[in-house]
Amino acid sequence: IRNICILAHVDHGKTTLADALIASNGIISKRMAGKLRYMDSRDDEQLRGITMKSSAISLHYLLETKEYLVNLIDSPGHVDFGSEVCTAVRLCDGAIVVVDVVEGVCPQTHAVLRQAWLEKLSPILVLNKIDRLITELKFTPDEAHLHLQQVLEQVNAVTGSLYSAEVTNTSVTPCIRTQVVYDWSSGLADTDDSKLYFSPSHGNVVFASAVDGWGFKIQHFSRIFSKKLGIREKILTRTLWGDYYVNTKTKKIMKGAQVRAKGKKTLFVQFILENLWAIYDAVFIKSQWLPLADAVLSSVCQYLPSPSEINGDRVEGLMCAATKSFSALHQESRALKQDFLSCDPTSSTTIVLVSKMVAVEAKLMPQNKPRYLLSEELPKNEQNEKNEQFIAFARVFSGTLKVGQTLFVLGPKYDPTSILDLNVKSNPHVSQTSVTSIYLWMGRELESLEEAPAGCIVGIGGLEDVVLNSATLCSSMACPPFNALTVDVAPIIRVA
Numbered sequence: 390i391r392n393i394c395i396l397a398h399v400d401h402g403k404t405t406l407a408d409a410l411i412a413s414n415g416i417i418s419k420r421m422a423g424k425l426r427y428m429d430s431r432d433d434e435q436l437r438g439i440t441m442k443s444s445a446i447s448l449h450y451l452l453e454t455k456e457y458l459v460n461l462i463d464s465p466g467h468v469d470f471g472s473e474v475c476t477a478v479r480l481c482d483g484a485i486v487v488v489d490v491v492e493g494v495c496p497q498t499h500a501v502l503r504q505a506w507l508e509k510l511s512p513i514l515v516l517n518k519i520d521r522l523i524t525e526l527k528f529t530p531d532e533a534h535l536h537l538q539q540v541l542e543q544v545n546a547v548t549g550s551l552y553s554a555e556v557t558n559t560s561v562t563p564c565i566r567t568q569v570v571y572d573w574s575s576g577l578a579d580t581d582d583s584k585l586y587f588s589p590s591h592g593n594v595v596f597a598s599a600v601d602g603w604g605f606k607i608q609h610f611s612r613i614f615s616k617k618l619g620i621r622e623k624i625l626t627r628t629l630w631g632d633y634y635v636n637t638k639t640k641k642i643m644k645g646a647q648v649r650a651k652g653k654k655t656l657f658v659q660f661i662l663e664n665l666w667a668i669y670d671a672v673f674i675k676s677q678w679l680p681l682a683d684a685v686l687s688s689v690c691q692y693l694p695s696p697s698e699i700n701g702d703r704v705e706g707l708m709c710a711a712t713k714s715f716s717a718l719h720q721e722s723r724a725l726k727q728d729f730l731s732c733d734p735t736s737s738t739t740i741v742l743v744s745k746m747v748a749v750e751a752k753l754m755p756q757n758k759p760r761y762l763l764s765e766e767l768p769k770n771e772q773n774e775k776n777e778q779f780i781a782f783a784r785v786f787s788g789t790l791k792v793g794q795t796l797f798v799l800g801p802k803y804d805p806t807s808i809l810d811l812n813v814k815s816n817p818h819v820s821q822t823s824v825t826s827i828y829l830w831m832g833r834e835l836e837s838l839e840e841a842p843a844g845c846i847v848g849i850g851g852l853e854d855v856v857l858n859s860a861t862l863c864s865s866m867a868c869p870p871f872n873a874l875t876v877d878v879a880p881i882i883r884v885a
């Protein structure tokens with residue numbers, strides 16, 4: 390399982406990219422991808438052409454022989470919908486950050502990178518709208534290469550500023566986070582920060598044209614050219630991006646100013662951009678040859694963590710705003726940290742985070758099976774007339790959530806250190822509820838499930854009387870509640 394969100398500044402191409410990923414599962418046709426805006430299910434979103442509410446969809450992806458379930462959340466990019474980004478980020482382990490290569494880093498790019506950093510998500514980067522470099526800016530491959538390098542530098546500069554802000558604010562020595570490339574989820578490396586950055590040779594950068602449905606990582610080309618040139622794939626992967634040149638006769642790869650002075654073209658320009666430029670108007674060929682969904686989903690599955698890779702730092706960050714750390718809690722509560730870390734569906738403790746309540750409209754299908762459609766949020770008193778109900782947007786962190794299960798609902802101010810007070814009725818921050826239904830989010834529709842194991846993002850019915858927006862559901866009262874969501878809006882000055 391991979392739980393990921395798509396983050397970007399408004400109009401940089403999140404919803405178009407989501408369409409391409411959804412089309413790869415046959416949910417919409419490839420021809421309609423980019424036009425349908427499938428994740429923008431509300432009428433006002435379609436009308437305005439922007440995403441206003443986060444929505445989710447579960448996709449299947451086969452990488453070599455391994456099957457993956459990718460739960461994808463599309464979130465709004467407009468500054469006014471920051472709380473929606475918050476709810477999306479909270480449920481995920483990884484993020485696809487989309488940047489329009491013509492616009493470069495914009496205020497909301499900065500804000501979403503910061504949000505992902507604070508929530509310790511691991512990101513991959515999609516440099517989108519590459520086609521605009523050809524069709525609008527009329528760049529040559531050389532100019533495009535230079536421009537792409539600059540955009541990448543801009544993005545990495547934001548990462549660098551987040552990193553140094555954290556290092557200077559941390560009084561204790563930060564722990565090492567070097568095991569996984571660009572892993573933002575654990576503590577910081579005080580000596581080697583190189584792994585925190587985006588680099589095409591690390592495999593965490595996809596070059597894309599979401600609207601035309603094509604995209605690639607340089608690894609795709611190193612495979613092709615290693616056979617053609619007789620140079621090892623590993624070496625080509627390391628040298629396709631950057632100041633590297635090849636002597637095709639001797640098969641020697643060279644670096645630096647001397648070669649550049651001779652007017653040679655870098656490997657990236659020579660082997661990738663010049664090939665692309667040669668067929669720039671053959672969109673169909675490119676989308677067949679370099680399917681965007683493959684480039685993005687293979688990176689997601691290879692490089693972003695699965696829910697079971699969640700680490701102690703992230704768990705503490707999610708739960709312990711009030712108590713600072715699990716170690717300050719009762720023994721019974723402390724033991725629950727292990728449930729988070731093992732993400733075990735067989736665990737006897739079920740722990741679920743509800744990040745928001747979503748209004749859905751029930752419509753009857755021909756076979757009298759209810760079919761739920763996402764609808765505009767209405768005040769609760771209008772629900773019944775419209776046959777609407779609220780479904781919780783939630784993630785199962787431990788155990789298996791089952792229909793009919795009774796769980797405690799813990800408010801953000803619940804204090805597990807008052808566990809001696811087991812009388813639910815006398816504690817204003819706790820109530821009990823029974824799960825009436827569980828759903829898989831499928832964009833505009835919901836699909837019924839009987840149960841959902843740890844790691845899944847699901848919809849839960851039957852909570853509307855006990856949950857207003859976010860809450861913690863747990864089979865044990867020893868669990869500390871998830872921290873309340875806070876909207877982290879970077880300072881943006883609006884100029885009239």
Ligand code: GDP
Binds near residue numbers: 397405521
């Ligand atoms: P969002 O606000 O981030 O969800 O952005 P959208 O997916 O709605 O895209 C904004 C606009 O950019 C739409 O008009 C898209 O058709 C267009 N767009 C998206 N991706 C590309 C791309 O790769 N190339 C070009 N030229 N336009 C794109």
